[in-house]
Amino acid sequence: MTLGRRTLLTASLALPFASAAAQAAWTRPAGLAPDASIPLWPEGHIKPPPGLMEQVVQRSNDPDASDRMLQGITRPRLDIFRPAKPNGAAVILAPGGGYRYVVIDKEGYELARWLKERGVTVYVLFYRLPGDGWTNGADVPLSDAQRAVRLVRSRAKSDGVDPARIAFGGFSAGGQVATSLLTRFDAKVYDPVDAADTLSARPDVVAGFYPVVSMAPAIAHAVSREKLIGTNPDAARETLYSPERNGRADMPPLFLLHAENDSVVKVENSLHLHEAAxxxxxxxxxxxxxxxxxxxxxxxxxxxxxxxxxxLFRNWLAARKIV
Structure with a gap:
């Protein structure tokens, strides 16, 4: 039996109420699915807050333009898109969602498939959300980002990638996840769990696509700021979680993309980070x-x-000798 796109997208709406087995299979619509999905952490290492449940919500009424989001992430993971002929490059993508959810298609699978067609091995990161009740919630996105880089490096041989050619890119709030790695790739935000954690969490390059960066009230994305650092953070906390205030000479090279008429995340987020670099x-x-x-x-x-x-992004990756 052949299923059309409308049938598949309608089925995705029911997943929040489906069995655990069905929930685990949400990433597999025909022609759109990743080639593999791997957990970030060993079985039993992280304990979700009580009552937290993953839910997929379809935001699009267009059967040819799926726009799903994942809420209540309890199983942080990497969805892998493997090209037929890997060129050795690896790109980890952190989709956005205002730290309330993680977008699946528009800022994850779309670019993953585009890069896969050009020989890049892509890992879409579904990271934990800071407002979901995790212990040390402000650091769980960074913990998952660091772990993702280390895990990809540990799998380099089996995945056909070069451990010295790893890019990390993020959209919107996922851009905050990505740019946090610029300045806090070596911050101790979790205890090592296995051999992968002996490896560096510093990406070789970082990209921010219309990124949330700053926690300064004048330019911060208010929802992301509240979810990440709370409603009344002190000055030290605000500074710690603002990458543009913590520039360091050993930051990875940076790519930034922003529309000047962005009414959600002010372009000053990118401008200030550009100046800091x-x-x-x-x-x-x-x-x-x-x-x-x-x-x-x-x-x-x-x-x-x-x-x-x-x-432009791919050409920059080529200029940095990533692809």
Whole structure:
């Protein structure tokens, strides 16, 4: 029996109420699925807060443009997209969602498939959310990001990637996850659990796509800020979680993409991080477009000058000798 896209998308709406087996299979619509999915942490290592339950919500009424989000993440993991002929490059993607959920398609699977077609092995990261009741909630996204980089390095031989050619990119709030690795890749935010944790969590390059960066009230994305550091953080906490205030000379090279008319995440997030990188002598390639608003991904950029951004990103990866 052949299932159409409408049938598959309708089925995804029922998953929050489905069995555990059905819930585990949510990533497998025909032609769209990752090639594998691996847990970030060993079985039993993390204990979800009481009552937390993963739910998939379909946000699109267009059967040809799936736009799902994952809430209540209890099983942080990497969904892997493997090219037929790997070129040795690895890209880890952290989708956005305002630290309330993680987008699946628009900022995860879409770019993953695009890069896969060009020889890149892609890992879409479903990270824990800081407002879901985890212990040390503000650091769980960073813990998962560090673990993701280390895990990919530990799997380099079996996955056909070069452990010295790992990029980490993030969209919107996922951009905050990514840019936190610029300055806190070596922060001790979890205790080692296995041999993978002996490896470096520093990506070789970092990319922020219309990223949330700063926790400064004047430019912060208010929802992300509240979820990450609370409603009344002190100045030290606000600074710690603002990558643009913690520039260091050993940060990875940086790629930034932002629309100047972004009404959700102010372009100043990218501008201030760009300046911070410049001050410490870290290479930063930045592309600012007049139009695009927020969350354009691949599909919503169609017809605008910003639609060239995936090629700009890939060309930058090539210039940095990642692809």
């Amino acid at each position: 410049r001050k410490v002598g870290v290479p930063c390639e930045a592309h600012y477009f007049a139009e695009g608003e927020h969350g354009f991904g691949l599909m919503k950029a169609t017809g605008l000058p910003v639609a060239i951004w995936p090629d």
